[in-house]
Amino acid sequence: MIAIDWGSSSLRAFRLDGQGQIIDSRRSDQGALACAGRFEEVLRDTLQSWDERVVAMAGMVGSRQGWQEVNYLDCPAGLDEIAARMIRVHAPGLGDREVWIVPGLSVRHDHGVHDVMRGEETQICGLIDRLGPGTHRACLAGTHCKHVLIENGRIQEFATAMTGEMFQVLSEHSILGRLMQPGPHDAAAFLKGVDHAALDGDLLEHVFAVRTHGLFNVLPATALRSFLSGLLIGHELRRLPARPEPVHLIAAPSLAEPYTAALTRRGHRVQAHGEDVSARGLYALARRRGLPAA
Amino acid sequence: MIAIDWGSSSLRAFRLDGQGQIIDSRRSDQGALACAGRFEEVLRDTLQSWDERVVAMAGMVGSRQGWQEVNYLDCPAGLDEIAARMIRVHAPGLGDREVWIVPGLSVRHDHGVHDVMRGEETQICGLIDRLGPGTHRACLAGTHCKHVLIENGRIQEFATAMTGEMFQVLSEHSILGRLMQPGPHDAAAFLKGVDHAALDGDLLEHVFAVRTHGLFNVLPATALRSFLSGLLIGHELRRLPARPEPVHLIAAPSLAEPYTAALTRRGHRVQAHGEDVSARGLYALARRRGLPAA
Numbered sequence: 001m002i003a004i005d006w007g008s009s010s011l012r013a014f015r016l017d018g019q020g021q022i023i024d025s026r027r028s029d030q031g032a033l034a035c036a037g038r039f040e041e042v043l044r045d046t047l048q049s050w051d052e053r054v055v056a057m058a059g060m061v062g063s064r065q066g067w068q069e070v071n072y073l074d075c076p077a078g079l080d081e082i083a084a085r086m087i088r089v090h091a092p093g094l095g096d097r098e099v100w101i102v103p104g105l106s107v108r109h110d111h112g113v114h115d116v117m118r119g120e121e122t123q124i125c126g127l128i129d130r131l132g133p134g135t136h137r138a139c140l141a142g143t144h145c146k147h148v149l150i151e152n153g154r155i156q157e158f159a160t161a162m163t164g165e166m167f168q169v170l171s172e173h174s175i176l177g178r179l180m181q182p183g184p185h186d187a188a189a190f191l192k193g194v195d196h197a198a199l200d201g202d203l204l205e206h207v208f209a210v211r212t213h214g215l216f217n218v219l220p221a222t223a224l225r226s227f228l229s230g231l232l233i234g235h236e237l238r239r240l241p242a243r244p245e246p247v248h249l250i251a252a253p254s255l256a257e258p259y260t261a262a263l264t265r266r267g268h269r270v271q272a273h274g275e276d277v278s279a280r281g282l283y284a285l286a287r288r289r290g291l292p293a294a
Numbered sequence: 295m296i297a298i299d300w301g302s303s304s305l306r307a308f309r310l311d312g313q314g315q316i317i318d319s320r321r322s323d324q325g326a327l328a329c330a331g332r333f334e335e336v337l338r339d340t341l342q343s344w345d346e347r348v349v350a351m352a353g354m355v356g357s358r359q360g361w362q363e364v365n366y367l368d369c370p371a372g373l374d375e376i377a378a379r380m381i382r383v384h385a386p387g388l389g390d391r392e393v394w395i396v397p398g399l400s401v402r403h404d405h406g407v408h409d410v411m412r413g414e415e416t417q418i419c420g421l422i423d424r425l426g427p428g429t430h431r432a433c434l435a436g437t438h439c440k441h442v443l444i445e446n447g448r449i450q451e452f453a454t455a456m457t458g459e460m461f462q463v464l465s466e467h468s469i470l471g472r473l474m475q476p477g478p479h480d481a482a483a484f485l486k487g488v489d490h491a492a493l494d495g496d497l498l499e500h501v502f503a504v505r506t507h508g509l510f511n512v513l514p515a516t517a518l519r520s521f522l523s524g525l526l527i528g529h530e531l532r533r534l535p536a537r538p539e540p541v542h543l544i545a546a547p548s549l550a551e552p553y554t555a556a557l558t559r560r561g562h563r564v565q566a567h568g569e570d571v572s573a574r575g576l577y578a579l580a581r582r583r584g585l586p587a588a
Contacts, residue, residue, distance in 0.1 A: 106510075110493075111490070111493060112512060113490070113503050113506065113507075114503075114506040114507075114509070114510045114512070115502065115506060116505075116506055116509065144502065159495075159499050160499065160502040161496065161498040161499050161502070162468070162498055162499075162501055162502055163498055165468055165469060166468075166498060166501075169463045169464065169467045169468050170463065172467070173463045173466070173467045174456070174459055174460075174463050175459060196405070196407070199404075199405060201453075201533065202455065202497060202529050202530065202532050202533060203496060203497040203498065203529070204455040204456050204457055204460060204497065204526065204529050204530050205453050205454065205455050205456075205530075205533070207456055207460075208409065208438065208454040208455070208456055209407050209408075211410075212407065212408040212409060212410055213407075213408075215408070215410065216400075216408045218406060218408070232498065235496050235497070235498055236496065236498050236499075238496050239495065239496060239499070
């Protein structure tokens, strides 16, 4: 079968063998936000020369702005519930292929506050498939990071932290960015930021230290980006209870290192997983759904 | 004398009588960031037909990017210390006028974290002049809000919260802004944000509620800006201890109302002051400095 993680800004396709092992993969910047009106065409081009019939997709492709909206499924939810809510997309231009989309998940916190994910649920399904039963905590790093509690094969609850996007808007559009100069990742400045985030005080106050550390030469201008990154990731991690069990980190290679450093600094054990858990999750879901050849 | 509050993005000039009362005022958008190389000329034009000799200025005009840099003065500091560190600017194009700039203040928190203000110290001097001795807490609303502890006529310590700038970058440059639709200030949505900020959790998580409140129609798209505003101001106010004494609020008219609403919601008594405390502060400082005709 073919597994596709089709997010807002990129598309990753995996060709899987009969046991769900990745035998080939493709990547493009044809994200769901850029594909309005031509999803079928982009998918057809992406799959050229791969002749597997079943295509299972996850991510923003199933959002209101995507190919076809698939309603959020409420937590707690496990692989069976998620597989049962997959929908088949009408895709005549793809011949006899069967194209499916996985639903996103929602959760309702206290005080009537909702949270949502789309795409990450499939990565977590891959993680569940790998880890088996028990209680697990996962951290999915990215533009909008997800912290997830898994209990006995079901996604119990989760919360989103806008860490990546906050980093982007503050470094590109705020006064903090004006003092920054380009430079390589500065591990010491990054950890200084992680430690700073553990101090009393709100993020609104802490971020001003990026400016004053620059003004008072506490850090060189080339280290301020790393400091801000550590400060934000450190704030995100404030929510994590100290526990002996590992945190399962799912992150792109560029984020795996800083997140591992920050989690370790806070006393967490880290078990890192590649983003290909997404393919594993799609394979496991397709099997639960009983899709042919999966 | 003439009192000038010359910030990054605007200039406000006050003509004062011999008792420090405002008898006239002018305002322009010739902020210090836009005036590089022509401060003297802008000031000359601003003062046309006002013939007072002494001109006392505060704000970013005294920063590195301003007319002339005046070093930060360390806290604690009162009117005497601040007045003693005012410097006179060389301004031959202004004839026999005496042009002075007030220093900004700095403070060093624990863990080697600095904080700074420039312009606000003069507003606080006006407040001190008005309130007299004792312990007072002040909140200066704006792009970078300042929370200040005043003890017996001296600025003891302060902290900056980037509330206003955070509101701007999130509503203009993040995914949160995409769901927002223009609308009048929504007082109920604003207070919902203030209450949300009092819940457990970091700002990085709380801001995602702007998105989900929109997605799940908890709030109409026209109310999301007010919700975000309340959420951010509510986070800023987390630091304020509950006390019977009033919080002295210094805010532009557009911010006085929401800040008063948020402070009241949190159980604080509010005493509001207009931004003209700046002119009062400059007058008090000029007197301490012994400037002629002040």
